[in-house]
Amino acid sequence: MKRLILPFLIAGALATLAGAPASAAADNDYPTTARADYVLGCMAANSQTRSALDHCSCSIDVIATILPYDKYEEAETILSMRQGLGAQSREFTAVKGLNDIVADLRRAQAEAEIRCFR
Secondary structure (H helix, E strand, O other), rough: HHHHHHHHHHHHHHHHHHHHHHHHHHHHOHHHHHHHHHHOOOOHHHOHHHHHEEEEEEHHHHHHHHOOOHHHHHHHHHHHHHOOOOOOHHHHHHHHHHHHHHHHHHHHHHHHHHHHHH
């Protein structure tokens, strides 16, 4: 009887291990340059200290668990376009769908603030 159970336990353990990298990959779809860019900007706003490095690194990690990279990139692009002048920047401010994308990023940033900076 024990010999019949062992293969199922091994198969279950292997299935669990096989699923772990996929989950980790899903949480880590942000390119290193995007993470580094975020951390550098965050540190510039938070005193360029070792403590700021820890908090800012934590922050982008939290954001990455909440918001897929493609949504993060969309929101960052919208925010960048809003900084321009003229009619084009106003177009990026007036569209409700774009506001929703930015709001998702703001919510992720707020959660990161709570988890990492307190």
